[in-house]
Amino acid sequence: MSFRAKKFSPVVLRRLSVELGDDIVELSNDETLTIEHILPLSPPPDRLWHQDFRSRAFVKAYTNRLGNLTLLTFDENQQAGSSDWDVKRTVLANSRVALSRQAAEQAQWRIAEIDARTERLIATLFTAWELPF
Numbered sequence: 180m181s182f183r184a185k186k187f188s189p190v191v192l193r194r195l196s197v198e199l200g201d202d203i204v205e206l207s208n209d210e211t212l213t214i215e216h217i218l219p220l221s222p223p224p225d226r227l228w229h230q231d232f233r234s235r236a237f238v239k240a241y242t243n244r245l246g247n248l249t250l251l252t253f254d255e256n257q258q259a260g261s262s263d264w265d266v267k268r269t270v271l272a273n274s275r276v277a278l279s280r281q282a283a284e285q286a287q288w289r290i291a292e293i294d295a296r297t298e299r300l301i302a303t304l305f306t307a308w309e310l311p312f
Contacts, residue, residue, distance in 0.1 A: 182245040189214060192250050195300055196278035198307050215251040215279070215290055216242050217271075219261035228262045231258030231289045241290060249279045266286040 182188055192214065192308055220242050222228035232238045241247055251259060259270040264287065272283035285292045305312040 182243055182248065189250075191245075191304070194307070195303060196250055196276055198303050199281050201275035201277035201282060202272060211253045212250045212276070213256045214251050215249050215256050215259060215271075217247050217249060217264075217282060218242050219292065222261050226261065232299060237290075241293050242293070244293055244297050245300050246293040246295070249282050250276045251279055252276075254281075 192256055218228060218232065218241055255270055255274055259267045268283050271279040302312050
């Protein structure tokens with residue numbers, strides 16, 4: 180299911196970041212938050228992403244899942260680009276956005292990590308909204 184395509188996805192991602200300890204309001208007015216696809220939408224053929232996501236169908240199935248999305252400033256997003264995980268991980272780890280720093284805690288970024296993070300983020304939202312999970 181494509182979470183990114185939903186119009187409420189930026190608000191939900193901001194809420195998740197707040198639940199993880201962020202006060203995103205501290206960003207200056209000239210810093211725009213953007214949605215970052217950790218697994219890129221179209222990884223170039225020479226990227227290591229293709230070792231774990233061997234077909235376009237696999238990439239398409241995982242890029243817009245909640246667990247694969249985070250928030251970065253525009254400049255951070257440009258820096259991350261469609262780089263391999265080791266480069267993206269450094270950008271995420273140095274971000275001022277808690278949701279990104281939390282993703283950077285993963286040693287690898289594969290299907291299992293996306294699935295597990297999706298479940299953790301859903302549980303975080305349900306807890307914050309006091310809904311049974």
